[in-house]
Amino acid sequence: MNYSMIFKVLGYLLLIIALSMVAPFLIAFSVGQSDAIPFAISIGLTALTGFLLSRLPTSEKKKILTKEGMAIVTFGWIFASFFGALPFYLSGSIPSFVDAFFETVSGFTTTGATIIDDIEVLPMGILFWRSFTHWIGGMGILVVAVAIVPIMGSGAFHVFKAESPGPITDRIAPKIMDTAKILYTTYIVITLTEFVLLMFGGMTPFESAIHTFGTLGTGGFSTRNGSVGAFDNSYIYIVISIFMIMSGANFSLYYSMFKGKWRDVFTNSELRLYLTIITGSVLAISISTFGDVYVSFFDAFTHALFQVSSLITTTGYTTFDYEQWSTFSQMILFTLMFVGGSAGSTGGSIKVVRILALIKLIQREITKMLHPRAVVSVKFGNQPVSEDTLLHIAGFFMLYILIFIFGSVLISLEGIGILGATSSVAATLGNIGPGFGFVGPTHTYSGFSDASKLLLSFFMLLGRLELFTVIALLTPRFWRT
């Protein structure tokens, strides 16, 4: 293990985090609220630590390999959350440091689970920082480092691979740095588009920015206690729904569109399954809630569209207390929490591409039952998937379910009912945010004990870094040389 190199990279990462705190500082300073000084202190502390770490002398053989990549990513996220929590704690917005840490992890991992019961009293700088972590975390904190800092060289791919969502990591451009730049450009263009469209809907520039960050990162932090539902505006519901669906799709597809390769987009089997699941769920819920909860079909449809998009993309915004819906509709939403966005999107959870692979694996097993000597290859579109990848996906699914079950058992010690225990684990592991029961859309995570908050933070990190990266770090074999 090349420790000095790892800390050096983490140093650069902290400098970037310090830099990103400048925006909320400027907002706090310009409106003259009390959080300006805490931000200045946080920036100072973060930048100083980052600067000292980045000055660390590195050994001759300064190589970043798979192990270093995994360590950088895991510790990078923990460091970022630790220093990112400073403004919340120092400004007194969140008096407990554990709570502040939970809130920051929830922000960076784009979960959107909050422990703040009344958001509307928070100062603007804090609100901005809280949502800005979504936007940074959505694309991956270290992707930025990869794109800006050239020190990692060929090791960049290991970092990129350990952080990017989905089982298959594709490069769009021959160089990892260029790939990261293309993805970020796409990200920024979509961000600006939504920002403008939300302002047309009557949001203030500040609120529009906050909700754009929450949508693009599939996070879910809002400025209102009633989430997006507080705006009571169908235009806003539909715009946010569309951008949530866009953020849950593979970002490299937008690059294909930009390059005019529409065929690649239309024949993408993951995208097709993703859109099929959304369409089916929206129709089922609108029919189920129409007449029962809503008087007009349009209302039933817009709320169903919003809530389905919100949960499948793991955003976690709400327009309505969906616990008033039929059990059938709630069950669909609960199931969607285990689907998640596409690979290469900002969405979390299991990911559509893995679900697709699992469906095809099952189909293959059935074919093999009927034709014992058949040789069948699993394909996405016309692209065969290697046996290694399939095994990895099956292993991922197993591990995900195991963590979900054991996590729920641990959380059940809180005595919050089965629904609360299971859905809080599903909602943090899948980076969604709101769940059902104890953590339903009208509740927050403030009722948990500190131990549970740390455990749930750990689940958020596990889910965001796709289990294996973090789990591998916990095995003794990782640290043996």
Place this chain on the structure above:
Amino acid sequence: MKVMIIGAGKLGTKLATAMLNGEINVTIVDNNPKILERIKTHMDVLTVNENGAKMEVLEELNISSYDLTIAVTSSDETNMVISSMVKKLGCKRSVARVRNPDYSNQLDFIKSHFNIDHVINPELATANEIMRYLMENYTFYFGGYAKGKVSLVNFDIKNLPDFVNKPLKEVKGLDDLVIVAIQRNGDIIIPHGNTILMENDIIYIMGHRQNINVIANMLKTPTNKKTLKKVMILGGGKIGFYLATALIERGIHVKIIEADLDRCKELADKLHGDAIVIHGEGTDINLLEEESLADMDAFIGVTGLDEINLFMSLRAKQLDIGKIIAKISRQSYVHIVEKLGINMAINSVNITASDILKYIRGGKVVSVSLLLDGQAEVTEIIASKKLSILDKPIKELNLPKGIIIGSIVHKGKVIIPNGDSRIQAGDRIVVFSLLSEVPALETFFKLKDGR
């Protein structure tokens, strides 16, 4: 005309044999002395024991005096290099065999890039031929001529009891059709009005496609009526792959049996859609039956071994499968096969040789098919103004007995000629001829220099 054939495999030898009937001087180059020794004793050709890709060899043979080079060595890349080189060295035209499926989509580019005049892919051609047969309802279909207006088909006389033991002139239902040949016990007979049809004859009929369709409908057996839905292909080689791809495109379910596991995986990766690849030996009858051989609409045996193709086709025949095709490379088996009732014994060497011959005849000749294991061919010619036989009644032309003008397409109309018909400039003529009469055919139509 001087032709150089590089590579004395099955195809090279076959081509040499077919060409010797015309007035063509053939040189065969190969680096295997044993094969050349055998060829020398059988055929009147010049054999050179050398590597045909060597420039000094080609120059020593005075390559610039040749009209055509055909590169049919076992390597695609060598063939391309040779065909390109000989053009640079002054040979007038070149033909290369390229059979790798990865190249099958870029043959045109290869032609222009390497300056090769013609590229042949025997497996693709064979698969296309099988496809054409599968998609038609005839007992046997040889192909269309004159842009599909004229067809040639063969029928087993058994299916036409009215025809048996009658002289041709008394047979009814053949208006505007010509029986160009009769196959009896493996021999070819060119019929005339008094020829009597016998029970086991196979007749070759040529005529306007619509009229052929009328006859074909009379003959349809019940199995032919149902459309093709399920096909089993034995052998996942190149032919099997091309065939499966073409069938899947038409929405037909394909089952491929292949013995090599790695090849199975490759096929499973490359075939998209309704196909299933089964790993197993072709001789494993239990496996074939477990994979519901009996429910198939067609069975196609295209493994590398004639014997497996043959035996499994016979098993398929017992199970009463509608269409059965077997690839038979060895000439001597072909007669047996057709007697055993397999619908079509396909020979990729013959198909490829037809393709190349058509190319050699060049300009005026539109298509050539080798029939009856190369004993006869059908040639399609566009009559040029300079032709000496223009505007004369056919009966005055003194055509040899082995040449039959099957159809004349005059201004888009199909005419079945009688003795008084005349050929006019611009007509398309479809001619059936025995291979032994091909030189005579060439003098009649002045095809000698080929351009």
